[in-house]
Amino acid sequence: MSVVMDADRMSRSLARIAHEIVERNRGIEELGFVGIRTRGVPIARRIAQAIRAINDHEIPTGSLDITLYRDDLMRHAVGPQPVVRRTEIPFSIDDKRILLVDDVLYTGRTIRAALDALIDFGRPRSIQLVVLVDRGHRELPIKADYVGKNLPTSLSQSVQVQLTEIDGRDQVEIQDA
Amino acid sequence: MKKDLLSIADLTSEEIYLVLDTAEAMREIGQRPIKKVPTLRGKTVVNLFYEPSTRTRTSFEIAEKRLSADTLNIAVATSSVLKGETLVDTAMNIEAMAPDMIVVRHASSGACHLLAEICKSRIINAGDGMHEHPTQALLDAFTIREHKKRIDGLKVTIVGDLLHSRVLRSNVLLLTKLGADVWLSGPPTMIPAGIERLGVRVTTSVDEAIAGADVIMMLRIQQERMQGAFFPSAREYFHVFGMTADRVARAKDDVIIMHPGPMNRGVEIASDVADGPYSVILEQVANGVAVRMAVLYLLAGGQEGD
Numbered sequence: 030m031s032v033v034m035d036a037d038r039m040s041r042s043l044a045r046i047a048h049e050i051v052e053r054n055r056g057i058e059e060l061g062f063v064g065i066r067t068r069g070v071p072i073a074r075r076i077a078q079a080i081r082a083i084n085d086h087e088i089p090t091g092s093l094d095i096t097l098y099r100d101d102l103m104r105h106a107v108g109p110q111p112v113v114r115r116t117e118i119p120f121s122i123d124d125k126r127i128l129l130v131d132d133v134l135y136t137g138r139t140i141r142a143a144l145d146a147l148i149d150f151g152r153p154r155s156i157q158l159v160v161l162v163d164r165g166h167r168e169l170p171i172k173a174d175y176v177g178k179n180l181p182t183s184l185s186q187s188v189q190v191q192l193t194e195i196d197g198r199d200q201v202e203i204q205d206a
Numbered sequence: 207m208k209k210d211l212l213s214i215a216d217l218t219s220e221e222i223y224l225v226l227d228t229a230e231a232m233r234e235i236g237q238r239p240i241k242k243v244p245t246l247r248g249k250t251v252v253n254l255f256y257e258p259s260t261r262t263r264t265s266f267e268i269a270e271k272r273l274s275a276d277t278l279n280i281a282v283a284t285s286s287v288l289k290g291e292t293l294v295d296t297a298m299n300i301e302a303m304a305p306d307m308i309v310v311r312h313a314s315s316g317a318c319h320l321l322a323e324i325c326k327s328r329i330i331n332a333g334d335g336m337h338e339h340p341t342q343a344l345l346d347a348f349t350i351r352e353h354k355k356r357i358d359g360l361k362v363t364i365v366g367d368l369l370h371s372r373v374l375r376s377n378v379l380l381l382t383k384l385g386a387d388v389w390l391s392g393p394p395t396m397i398p399a400g401i402e403r404l405g406v407r408v409t410t411s412v413d414e415a416i417a418g419a420d421v422i423m424m425l426r427i428q429q430e431r432m433q434g435a436f437f438p439s440a441r442e443y444f445h446v447f448g449m450t451a452d453r454v455a456r457a458k459d460d461v462i463i464m465h466p467g468p469m470n471r472g473v474e475i476a477s478d479v480a481d482g483p484y485s486v487i488l489e490q491v492a493n494g495v496a497v498r499m500a501v502l503y504l505l506a507g508g509q510e511g512d
Contacts, residue, residue, distance in 0.1 A: 094231060097243040097273075103506060109207065110507030112224075113231040113500075149240040 034178055034201035036193075039161070042177035043072070046159060047079035049175055054126060059154065061125040062090040065143050066114050068132035069093075071194040072161055076130065091118030093129075098142035116146070123151040128175075132190040134160040137171035162201055164188050207504050210322040210329040213338045214379040222380060226348050228500035229493070235272055236495060246275035246506060250305040253279045254296070255332070256287070256312040261467050261491060262332050262341070266309050269498035275306075297321050307505065310334070315372075328505045336370050336431065342466050343376035345497040347384070349490050350421055353462050358385035363415045363457075365447060366425030366474050369396040370432065373466045374425055378404050391415035392425075392447060395436040412447055419457040423464040424449050424475050440473045449475045454484060462486045 034042070054060055057080070064073030070092040077088045094114040096102070102111070129143055140158060147156060161177040166184060178201070182188060185206040193199050208216055217225075235243055251270045255263050263279065270277040280300070282288070287296060293312065300308065307328040310318050315335030322329040333339040351357055362381050368374055368390055378401075381388050388406040390397070391414075402408050409415050416422060427443065437443045454461065463475075463484045471477045480487060 097235075097245040097503075102245060103247075103249070108507070110504050113228050113503065115231045116234050145244070149238060149242070151239060 030202055030204045032200055032202045033180060034162070036199035039177070039199045039201070042161065043075050044079050046175045046177060047076050047083060050076070050128065050157075050159075051080060051083055053174075056126075057084065057086050057088070059124070059126050060088045060128060061120055061122060061153075062088055062128050062130060063093050063118060063122070063143075063147065064090065065129065065131040065139060066092055066094045066116075068190050068192055068195060069130045071192050072132060073128070073130035073159075076128075076159065088128075089120040091120065092116065093118065093143055093146055095139055095142040095146055098146045100138060100142065118150055121151060122147065122153045125153050127153040127156045128159050129156055130159045132161050132192075133188050134158070134163045134171075134173050134176075135166055135188075137167045137169035140171050141169050161190060162188055207507070209505075210318070210331075211340055211501055211505060212318050212322055212329065212331045214340045214343055214376045214383070217340075217380075217383075219383050222344070222347065222384065225344055225497065225500050225504060226351060228504060229344075229348050229496040232272075232499040232503070233493070233496035235499070236492075242272055242274055244274050245503060246270070246273040249275045249307070249506060250303075251275045251277050251307045251309065251502070252300055252305045252327075253277060253309045253332075254300065254311070255280065256282045256293075256310075256317075257333065259311055259332070261494065262311065262339075265491070265494040266330075266332060266341075266498050268495050269502055272495070273499055273502055275502070293317060294320070294324060297325055301325050301327060307502065330501065330505065333372055335372065336375075337372050338376045338379075339372040339466075340376050340380075341494070341498055341501055342373050343380040344501065345490055345494045346373075346377055346423065346464060346466070347380055348493050348497050349464065349486055350462070352489075352493070353460075353486065354420060357381065359387065360420040361387045361389065361418055361458075362421040362423065363389045363391065363419040364423045364425060365391045365412055365415065365449065367396050367427050367436075368392045368401065368425065369398050369436075370428040371425045377423065378406055382406065389415040389419070393437050393443070412453060413456055416453055416456045419461055421462055421464065422449065422454070422457055423466075424469075426466065426468065427470055427473050440470075444473055444476075448473065449479050451476065451478055451482065454479055454482075464490055467491070 062073040064070035094116045096113045157174040159175040160173045163176045164182040187204045309330045311332040315337035318331040318334045382405045390408045391412045
């Protein structure tokens, strides 16, 4: 196990992403954050907060649970079903520029599910993808627009993102199987 | 979860809370512009109803459709049952077409257990005779928890036809399992012998049962299951056991009034109570869809021992 990102590095990464988002999106009032449960949600909130610190503008933030859209849900019906949590998107995504946020980008299958789910809520003008860590090994043609850290990994490794809101501390670590 | 949902007795309290928590998530789907998720795509659900039903059948069908299952309804009035086919034969024939789940309502207690033993499809009990109606008890618990934020320690009073009610049995099993203080009241002719062994208090005085109640649940007088006279007249029943505004005043200030439907207005419940500020009767119906979506989703997964 090795720590690849500490709290300080994480906060600087998120601040940089906030600046990149402001720079690339004129008309910031059209933006909306949607965090993918579980850890995409606090990351989305933190970036929204960082943007508010930059230009005093409040970007609405929602949370999305993709369980019901997973492509592996009913394929091997063994063991109990994954727990479904609430999706709460308290604003209309129609014509918004949506920033979809997750902690780790890996196969891309979660993002595929999230895109399907989002489309059920309306027709956003665009969807951009924000991830804290991109660990590679994509199985679908999906790419992030904002990346906190590119992290080369092997398939046998696992990447754990820990956040204060959920895990009591901020850090990213790699574990060897 | 087990293969089938036949009885509340088969569920642990953790499983009950899992259903309720999953239903919380499912409810949001009904508020979207597109009220559908792809979760049960390619699954076939048969609704096999041997008894009339509006609420339960519609509720299951909406729940199935919101989860993208293929659904079909077999209403006995238009089926081969009228030509003398037995329940088992009908079930085996449906089973031969390989559905994934069968939702069953039948007038005989235990009909769902029988089908669960012979069918590979998952069986969901949508009411079997005077035995159980587990999804009703789950949606009642969901509605109670939404209003009271808990179930443990609440005084829940159930009034009416205790003898013929499958809703009663499922609710008593569920509410006592989750730690509610359950009181039952009804005419002595309609109190099943030994019901107090389920851990409930029983009294023929409605006023005593209602005093300080957090929840009042009314049960329908089920004329269709009655053989013989259980009380002199509907008018007298209303006078002694009917839920009126005066009676409701004996309960807690924030009491909620529930009824599984269909209501006999002016028999077990006064119209002004049914439509009044304490009534959550239509919320129960709305919550039924979310709870049934949760049950369908959870049963569609793997089962113990797979």
